[in-house]
Amino acid sequence: MNEYIELANLIFPNVTETIEDLEKRYPPRNLNKDALITRFAPSPTGFLHTGSLFMTLVNYRFAKQTNGLFYIRLEDTDQKREIKGTGITLLNELKEFNIIPDEGYLGDHEEGKYAPYIQSKRANIYDIVIKELIKRGLAYPCFMSSEELEELRRMQEKKKIRPGCYGKYAKYHSITPKEAIERIKNNEPYVIRFKSSGNELNKISVYDEIRGKLELTENDLDIIIRKKDGLPTYHFAHLVDDHFMRTNLVIRGEEWLPSLPIHYELFKTMNWQFPKYAHTPTVQKVSDTGGRRKLSKRYDEEAAVSYFFNYGYPKTGLIEYLLTIINSNFEEWRLANPYTNNNEFKLSFDKFSSDGALFDMDKVKNICKEVLSKMTKKEITDETYTWASTYDLELKQLIDRDRSYFEEIMNIEREIEKPRKDYEKYSDIKESILFFYDDYYNEMLKEELPFNSLISKEDTLNVLNTFKKENDPSLNETDWFNNLKRIATLCGFCDNVKEYKKNKEAYKGHIGDVASIIRITMCTKTKSPNLYNILQILGKDRYEKRIEQVIAKIK
RNA sequence: GGCCAGUUGGAGAAGUGGCUUAACUCACAGCCCUUUCACGGCUGCAUUCACGGGUUCGAAUCCCGUACUGGUCACCA
Numbered sequence: 001m002n003e004y005i006e007l008a009n010l011i012f013p014n015v016t017e018t019i020e021d022l023e024k025r026y027p028p029r030n031l032n033k034d035a036l037i038t039r040f041a042p043s044p045t046g047f048l049h050t051g052s053l054f055m056t057l058v059n060y061r062f063a064k065q066t067n068g069l070f071y072i073r074l075e076d077t078d079q080k081r082e083i084k085g086t087g088i089t090l091l092n093e094l095k096e097f098n099i100i101p102d103e104g105y106l107g108d109h110e111e112g113k114y115a116p117y118i119q120s121k122r123a124n125i126y127d128i129v130i131k132e133l134i135k136r137g138l139a140y141p142c143f144m145s146s147e148e149l150e151e152l153r154r155m156q157e158k159k160k161i162r163p164g165c166y167g168k169y170a171k172y173h174s175i176t177p178k179e180a181i182e183r184i185k186n187n188e189p190y191v192i193r194f195k196s197s198g199n200e201l202n203k204i205s206v207y208d209e210i211r212g213k214l215e216l217t218e219n220d221l222d223i224i225i226r227k228k229d230g231l232p233t234y235h236f237a238h239l240v241d242d243h244f245m246r247t248n249l250v251i252r253g254e255e256w257l258p259s260l261p262i263h264y265e266l267f268k269t270m271n272w273q274f275p276k277y278a279h280t281p282t283v284q285k286v287s288d289t290g291g292r293r294k295l296s297k298r299y300d301e302e303a304a305v306s307y308f309f310n311y312g313y314p315k316t317g318l319i320e321y322l323l324t325i326i327n328s329n330f331e332e333w334r335l336a337n338p339y340t341n342n343n344e345f346k347l348s349f350d351k352f353s354s355d356g357a358l359f360d361m362d363k364v365k366n367i368c369k370e371v372l373s374k375m376t377k378k379e380i381t382d383e384t385y386t387w388a389s390t391y392d393l394e395l396k397q398l399i400d401r402d403r404s405y406f407e408e409i410m411n412i413e414r415e416i417e418k419p420r421k422d423y424e425k426y427s428d429i430k431e432s433i434l435f436f437y438d439d440y441y442n443e444m445l446k447e448e449l450p451f452n453s454l455i456s457k458e459d460t461l462n463v464l465n466t467f468k469k470e471n472d473p474s475l476n477e478t479d480w481f482n483n484l485k486r487i488a489t490l491c492g493f494c495d496n497v498k499e500y501k502k503n504k505e506a507y508k509g510h511i512g513d514v515a516s517i518i519r520i521t522m523c524t525k526t527k528s529p530n531l532y533n534i535l536q537i538l539g540k541d542r543y544e545k546r547i548e549q550v551i552a553k554i555k
Numbered sequence: 556g557g558c559c560a561g562u563u564g565g566a567g568a569a570g571u572g573g574c575u576u577a578a579c580u581c582a583c584a585g586c587c588c589u590u591u592c593a594c595g596g597c598u599g600c601a602u603u604c605a606c607g608g609g610u611u612c613g614a615a616u617c618c619c620g621u622a623c624u625g626g627u628c629a630c631c632a
Contacts, residue, residue, distance in 0.1 A: 515590035
């Protein structure tokens with residue numbers, strides 16, 4: 001028996017399957033030629049990061065728009081860093097954005113023929129490939145201790161040479177199977193390294209969908225492919241999983257760019273189809289020192305997707321913001337198609353910027369305002385209700401009292417050509433509509449009302465009494481406002497602001513002052529949506545009652 | 556330090572050798588509209604594309620060098 005085979009059998013006595021078996025078990029997918037198979041491969045180490053959402057969105061969209069497939073794989077090979085239970089949270093958060101994978105790890109279960117999708121459950125699969133590699137003399141057990149490795153590194157750094165396990169520094173690179181067998185039988189601990197045949201003087205040429213053609217230095221590192229705990233490192237898991245799950249487009253962060261030569265050599269050695277790659281830029285923030293840094297959950301609250309949920313930013317708003325930094329032409333498209341669902345927008349790699357954008361909260365807010373203003377009264381009511389159900393029970397109860405009443409309030413200056421844009425998030429709503437509810441109004445009335453101090457109490461009372469007598473809620477808005485002007489004149493106010501400014505002494509105030517008195521009476525505030533609509537929604541009985549209450553209060 | 560990537564206004568960017576005295580969006584400022592607020596309209600905001608050199612009749616666009624920013628060099632992903 002060949003010594004390499006003997007070594008392989010010694011290390012993996014229970015591995016009987018071969019790569020051919022795996023090829024049969026996980027055959028190429030039956031999809032169109034240009035269908036893209038993408039994936040999101042998170043580590044279960046916390047909640048969904050805004051940067052991950054960004055990346056997932058790109059993966060998801062490219063798969064969808066090519067009638068391809070998007071799946072999720074859990075990369076949990078680092079048990080030390082794993083935070084239990086975060087995998088499912090991740091999936092739930094993605095679901096909030098309607099990002100639902102076609103297969104893979106789905107939080108509470110797995111789905112799909114390429115299972116398992118959880119790396120820690122795939123140890124046997126990796127071992128099959130590693131066993132084959134050892135048989136072919138392309139991988140070897142390395143017995144260097146971590147102390148030894150550290151010493152190597154120190155020496156290399158001191159001598160100012162490239163650190164790492166390569167060339168003559170790869171101590172066990174040329175270990176004979178015989179010696180390896182002996183040491184293993186001797187119970188010496190070891191990891192398994194890939195036996196690189198690269199040379200740092202050579203260049204390889206690879207193509208990145210976002211960055212174009214890249215000239216990179218060939219890999220010569222003998223990387224660890226199997227850790228002491230029996231699980232693979234990222235590089236090896238990437239090779240095996242993306243091959244057998246038949247990923248054909250790997251979209252991942254640019255931090256992976258430096259290890260691309262490793263992956264290139266790995267795929268080449270296996271003689272497997274090298275997938276397409278797209279290395280995305282990082283979403284950034286300005287750092288304390290004025291430079292830039294990655295958007296970080298530790299320092300930036302907006303780095304956690306849950307931030308947007310808490311405040312009730314519309315999810316579509318966040319998605320559309322991300323689309324604007326993913327593809328620079330999205331904004332133009334949105335302008336040309338103001339009411340089209342953003343799913344209709346096709347992502348392209350040539351509109352993909354290769355440098356990281358600064359996360360711009362101002363722009364997010366603006367887009368959210370836009371999104372909220374375009375919703376119908378029913379949509380915004382439903383969405384607000386959903387949000388309030390978990391984040392603001394008081395608001396939820398308000399909607400529960402009378403949903404159609406709430407809808408009417410939300411309908412003010414909505415569903416028209418240029419809708420009102422005053423909310424950027426659901427949490428803005430409650431405060432500005434509370435006065436529509438009598439019990440809240442009565443509470444608010446206890447505070448001092450912000451009437452214009454330049455107008456006498458008598459005049460204010462006069463305006464209120466006259467308004468009560470003369471207002472006609474059955475008029476349309478134009479006629480109603482003309483009537484308000486008439487009321488103003490009746491009370492000695494000017495019905496035209498410009499006119500008033502020319503001749504202030506002749507009047508007690510102007511139409512704006514009159515409207516303001518009515519507004520404050522109805523809302524207890526100086527700012528409000530359209531007064532006509534407010535009066536319509538309150539109805540004659542209620543607005544008259546409010547006038548009486550205010551008269552009684554200020555008299 | 557080595558290697559890799561990037562560098563157009565406060566931010567996102569368009570731009571792929573002449574159409575650019577650099578589009579569009581956000582932010583900011585001013586004006587206008589206006590019964591408040593919000594909306595909307597108009598105007599302003601890079602004579603210049605990190606810097607230096609070169610190629611060319613012509614460069615933000617091509618080449619070289621420098622600087623700066625980010626990434627990476629783990630039995631982490």
